Amino acid sequence: MVIEPPVDFQIDSLEKLEFYPQVFQYLSRIARELEYELVMVTNQDGLGTPSFPEDTFWPAHHKMVKAFENEGVVFSEILIDRSFEHENLPTRKPGIALLTHYTKGGYDLENSYVIGDRKTDVRLARNLGCKAIYLNVDKTDDAVLCTTDWAEIYAYLKLEPRKGIVRRKTSETDIVVEINLDGSGKSRIATGLGFFDHMLEQIARHGNVDLSIRVNGDLHIDEHHTVEDTAIALGEAFLQALGKKKGIERYGFLLPMDDCLAQVAIDFGGRPWLVWEVDFKRERIGDVPAEMFMHFFKSFSDNARCNLNIKAEGDNEHHKA
Known part of the structure; x- marks a missing residue:
């Protein structure tokens, strides 16, 4: 949904907040027309530490969430892991510790999707038993679709290969x-x-x-x-x-x-x-x-x-x- 800054990968200011083209148009159609529950899962390295103070994160985060809400895109949960990669915690993507309640029945995980721009998102999908849509032009056999085009993502979800x-x-x-x-x-x-x-x-x-x-x-x-x-x-x-x-x-x-x-x-x-x-x-x-x-x-x-x-x-x- 949001294009990460290529240097530090942290959206710690409003100036760094940049969205994928057409994401509002097509994610709102996905939310309105299809039967998916939307959940946001994000790694925020060291959030709350001196390297990433909370007051630099929340303004951009709240602005992003409000922008999507204004287009009818509401997330049922927003799950944030604050750990560093070297800590290797199970709550950090591709770990599923923050998502275990979705694995206990009531959800059709086999026909659910993780959409993300990191290889960890693709691995998260595999660990959950979901399908992956990789927001990248590079191909990977572990994703059912590799694209940065949200119109293509919408079309795929609207009518999966029959x-x-x-x-x-x-x-x-x-x-x-x-x-x-x-x-x-x-x-x-x-x-x-x-x-x-x-x-x-x-x-x-x-x-x-x-x-x-x-x-x-x-x-x-x-x-x-x-x-x-x-x-x-x-x-x-x-x-x-x-x-x-x-x-x-x-x-x-x-x-x-x-x-x-x-x-x-x-x-x-x-x-x-x-x-x-x-x-x-x-x-x-x-x-x-x-x-x-x-x-x-x-x-x-x-x-x-x-x-x-x-x-x-x-x-x-x-x-x-």
Whole structure:
């Protein structure tokens, strides 16, 4: 939030108080729009000693806190360690002694973040079991994001990478589904059923998601388990990728294709239900039994926990499917 002076790293006067660009704009949006509790944790070397008298610290500190409060950014706690680095006290970052009450339940630490400009902040995140955002242009594998751009931090927290990986192995099938909802439309599909592959590729292409599906199924018996279990795994992958579903809207879709019109309404609200108004005149479309299309979407709806309403009409069965 505050740019530390490069010489002594102490903000001991109002003249040294300098904020990161756009921090007020985007931290206030984080506080207002997202569900995070904000806690400030800071090392202030020797605060209260002759090297860092209290009366040089508090005016700048109070000015900073008030500036954020004026923008709607309120910290539930401000935790200050006054020790020197050589003392190696557990209260000093990256130690977590000041934060132990957050580790005793009631907080989703796995999906919480430490944002800071020191390597000790990154290590603090690891010690807490949180993720780290490193306020630095230098890269580190221990942080999920390295940047000094608060707009980028806001965008990351607003919509975390939405990815899902599901492995489903039964006596009939062995399936791996990988999905990135914020991808670019790339697909790699291999179910053993050509027409089924073609239809699954359309999810990636038209949904602009990256999708990989690898299936080894009992096609020597029939197509049922391959189609059903793929839908189950795909639904689970969607559910995993959506996470807390922040920022998504209820979605409707119309697709005219020559003589056919397909209408889809979907709600990822956690209540599985399928309404299916599609009739096929042919027993098979490509190498997939027509009866399996409804079964696919029912299995998907159950496992993605979504309400799905599908209607399609027309004469060309391929277009309808």
